[in-house]
Amino acid sequence: MPRVARVHRLDAAGPSDLTALDAAVATGRIDPARVVAVLGKTEGNGCVNDFTRGYATESFTQWFAARLALAPAEVERRVVMVMSGGTEGCLAPHWLVFEEIDSAGAPAALPRLAIGAAATRELLPEEIGRAAHVAAVRDAVLVGMQRAGIARADDVHYVQVKCPLLTKPRIHAAGTRGQTVATEDTYKSMAYSRGASALGVAAAVDEVPDVTVEQLGAAVCRDPSLYSRRASTSAGIELMDNQVLVLGNSMQWGGDLRIAHRVMQDAIDLGAVQGVLSDLGFGVAAQLGARDRERLVAVLAKAEPSRTAVIRGARHTMLDDSDIQATRHARAAVGGVIAAMVGETRLFVSGGAEHQGPDGGGPVAVIARERVDAVR
């Protein structure tokens, strides 16, 4: 009996607005007990003082706690919640709610969207952003694949990681044990943690075949030529472990959803967007029409300004703008590029793409419903 993954894209009128979620439950479209993950695009600045992420997480936690009669801590263990701040340009705030359903139906004839969650042990502060971090995430991704019933790395298309960061007390705690940390700059520690997590994903899905974990640890935030094509990682202050959500395709799952991914080589790489849509059977000579958009369930991408400060030879000003953070510019640009093709602005475009795709580019993954004529 196959499992079935359901993915719901819900509008958000604000970081605490769960009215669409309430409505989906009221009409039976969502069963709170079956939700395994929530990804949210919230309208903060996506940088240090973005409290929309915490506000949204808190709102969802309270919601699940009330609906399922659980303590907040139990909700956190049960549902992976990753909030990404920043809806610059045309981007729309929204929630992506992932359910795992037991299905009475026959298995699909083709691989279907599969979900696997896992977590690492709690890291020590001195491990964050280093080889031990890479190894822990690699192992958790492998567990997540197993739980998802995905045997081949090629069938993994997107791995979301929520990873820890360093704070002054954590650095101090390491110091009292005679240990140094990857960086004493707490803001930079987010980049180190995201980078190590991404390289852990890369190691798990065979993207860096001849590189040891120790070498990967040494490459974090140093060698941008090493990167994952499926990782999307974000750091948060509220955890010391790493939460991993593996998305791929598997014959063990039914339903009508499928996922694919490509890598944007730079911020305006429309070809990659067209490629991933083609992989899922969409025509891409023009923007998706209304019927195609109904099949489009979720778009997940990473955005980052190129450190070379150029795109195709022309200067960009994202890195030199002291009024708007560079990641805000990058999300706006990539949001425009993707929306151009898909005709839809509820896109999970997130920033901070260390070792997630090449410099200035990033992975783009799409979850879509199969065309009726393709469902054999």
Place this chain on the structure above:
Amino acid sequence: MPRVARVHRLDAAGPSDLTALDAAVATGRIDPARVVAVLGKTEGNGCVNDFTRGYATESFTQWFAARLALAPAEVERRVVMVMSGGTEGCLAPHWLVFEEIDSAGAPAALPRLAIGAAATRELLPEEIGRAAHVAAVRDAVLVGMQRAGIARADDVHYVQVKCPLLTKPRIHAAGTRGQTVATEDTYKSMAYSRGASALGVAAAVDEVPDVTVEQLGAAVCRDPSLYSRRASTSAGIELMDNQVLVLGNSMQWGGDLRIAHRVMQDAIDLGAVQGVLSDLGFGVAAQLGARDRERLVAVLAKAEPSRTAVIRGARHTMLDDSDIQATRHARAAVGGVIAAMVGETRLFVSGGAEHQGPDGGGPVAVIARERVDAVR
């Protein structure tokens, strides 16, 4: 003997960087005496305290004054200079330099890019943003068309207007004559001036056929259903007249450049971008390749957040973001959409699109070299 229009897109390393211009003169590609207009995309915020526009204008004025042995005021009368601030997202700062050359060659067999500059009389403060303003710009556009040798409104594809705004002293001066002004809010007066100028263009090129100038004056910033499909207007403090630059196609001009335009219906209207490119003979099933990009000389577009606060039914947050001005978001989004198709980031995307296209959308014009096989 036909005239020939030449258009040069030059990189700008900053708002006063004219090294690319120097180089073009040194190699004979540009003749300073033939330059009739400069449009610049500078890297300020494009809003009130954007001094990159004035800095760039001052730099060009000094440059022409030195090269042509003219007083600065003479330069201003000779060369139309319009600087648009804001290179958000992927956009690249650059200059577009327009030359008018006498050609010894035979006329082209097809209409070619034609340029016509004109100016209105100096307006009184109480005229700004009202019917008299609409009428003055309408008449100047007609003069510009005549100078460009464009007989039919359909052959006009882009009209840039630089228009005045109200200041406290100007409002006071009107008051001492017993006159009221369109608005006492100096910032809003920019919108009124841009709007009236755009409706003046609309009147000149038959876009609002059954509407009188008085009705247009009354509609400024009130009735968004009336708009021009070719106007791009910007307000500046340094003038009381209106400077008009008409771009279109005419049999009286030679060379190999042609212009076309479409109207984006919203911020992510890729179809309009594909349409204008198709009009110029480009294939648009995929992003333009390197050879096509060589033909692409200039892209000119207006961007604006929709006042409905939605795009295709999904909420945007541009109007509610108190950290980033809405026009900055809009330029970033539209820049991404256009760059997605043309594979190029030196795009003249400007904000403040009152009566320039429908709410949330705007005109997009492209100047391109003819394909060799199309040059008969």
Place this chain on the structure above:
Amino acid sequence: MPRVARVHRLDAAGPSDLTALDAAVATGRIDPARVVAVLGKTEGNGCVNDFTRGYATESFTQWFAARLALAPAEVERRVVMVMSGGTEGCLAPHWLVFEEIDSAGAPAALPRLAIGAAATRELLPEEIGRAAHVAAVRDAVLVGMQRAGIARADDVHYVQVKCPLLTKPRIHAAGTRGQTVATEDTYKSMAYSRGASALGVAAAVDEVPDVTVEQLGAAVCRDPSLYSRRASTSAGIELMDNQVLVLGNSMQWGGDLRIAHRVMQDAIDLGAVQGVLSDLGFGVAAQLGARDRERLVAVLAKAEPSRTAVIRGARHTMLDDSDIQATRHARAAVGGVIAAMVGETRLFVSGGAEHQGPDGGGPVAVIARERVDAVR
């Protein structure tokens, strides 16, 4: 048997950080059941998309609900909560928690800090920002004074009002009844609501003696010469009534707290700050020292950029800065001015001061403990 007001200034490490509150309860310093109001300074932008206010309010609501076994709606009726966003410059995020305690002690020989909360009826959308709004707030302030046991207007020193704003649906609802609203611009409706509320306070405490409520309603956002010297008002989307918190001195209250106020005539009016401190017995020839600061319990002030764009004849750039909202500049400036004298940065400086003090200035109130030698 007198009542006693207690005021606690608690550090906030973030908009949901209530650890200082937990600690105060654990040590018996605060009794949750006695809390009547919370004012919070949170670290958002204080403008439209400042979600730190809602996040803080939600956090407090959940906290009280859990501590007092109440439904969230009951908490809202029981505790006045006003969050003011924006801790620019030196300002520190903090909470001010107001308790009302029954005292077994003898009444004080001098008037002591008195607290009175009240609410208006729910307004109709068409009433917001108009005479009916002014009248409703005036009446609620009079009720608040009565509850506080303050008979004379001169004994009122600070009135906080939380007032409603217009939304598109509310404007629409008015329209279906054939009614117009004060402004169709939802952002501006906040200013109208704050202004009408402030004039309601002014009417209640005899600050505009010869002006009728109808005249006050007509003056909202039009005649800045009419203003309150004690009002601090802020608009929120979550209510249609007006919540009023009256602070003054009364012989009916005991304890050792007293409140005083002055009006800053412009952003750098140190004399007003020195004046209010002198009223409370502080020496002001130099910054308050450590012992004096222990007596200082709360500082409450309004800040606003002058619309003349000058301060003492010199230009300020707050109104023309399209990168930073003017109210953010104003809070930073006034925060610096007050901190200079009091040597303390946990100051409740809030923006949006329509009809709250003269143009560019605003009220400043201080709550302080009596000096031991002054407690007879």
Place this chain on the structure above:
Amino acid sequence: MPRVARVHRLDAAGPSDLTALDAAVATGRIDPARVVAVLGKTEGNGCVNDFTRGYATESFTQWFAARLALAPAEVERRVVMVMSGGTEGCLAPHWLVFEEIDSAGAPAALPRLAIGAAATRELLPEEIGRAAHVAAVRDAVLVGMQRAGIARADDVHYVQVKCPLLTKPRIHAAGTRGQTVATEDTYKSMAYSRGASALGVAAAVDEVPDVTVEQLGAAVCRDPSLYSRRASTSAGIELMDNQVLVLGNSMQWGGDLRIAHRVMQDAIDLGAVQGVLSDLGFGVAAQLGARDRERLVAVLAKAEPSRTAVIRGARHTMLDDSDIQATRHARAAVGGVIAAMVGETRLFVSGGAEHQGPDGGGPVAVIARERVDAVR
């Protein structure tokens, strides 16, 4: 025959507005040929993409070139021009123009404001931010002191340094010679350069008596306990030497101006402001009145957020605000603190205070006219 220093504080309506300068020349108050330095406070963001500094410098250069019939490069050698961006909060854009005049009068009985300009040799990229940089600035300050006729370090009260920064080509040039640079991060190189320059000042005026130049070089951006109490340094891309302006008091100068300084220990150190005013004979129990303000010619201060993220034990949010750069917050706060006491907003408060005062604090210098009764 003594020299006389004149200092003019002129209003600026924008970064290129020299109308007050024109007026001062027209009325004979300023002689362009006698101007030795211009310090300007311009209204940009004071960070990377602040083009108001370059725009102002360019405007002054053109102005002097026209007035004195000099080439722009000659103007730059003749007049020290330092523009500091950022007029946050109450601060007013303004120019400070320094003249050196030959006087026919008798010397003053007391030391008077003395000015001495000097420049270092051009540094190699690999020297910037290191011991060689410290040594070069130290030597230039000593030359400046000599030219100013200041023999004792105690008579130096303010040293402005304009210093170079690293760019990618400069780093590359060092690399081709087999040399490394202090930092490969070009933005950080500004901090290194400012820091080394400040320590060079400290070495010249005996503020770090037992520390060698090599030790100072090693301490740059590493040991904040080493700092100057008189230095104000800013980095610019346009030079490779260091321009130094020494201000102090000397018996060799006449006129009625005097300078003094103190060090603010943190952002709200009113005592330091009162101290420096007392040193110049002002009463400080209240804000300076109109007559005192007439004596006040210039106020020069540095501002910086404390890296501890606290002020007097309370948290500040300047370092965590991803919407507004920390230096902008700091200028607004310190501007408010100083304006509170002096009642004037034309204050030269600049950011980026590495090794210029203690962490979170900075030097504050005041130039004032002697009181008539003090002029013996």
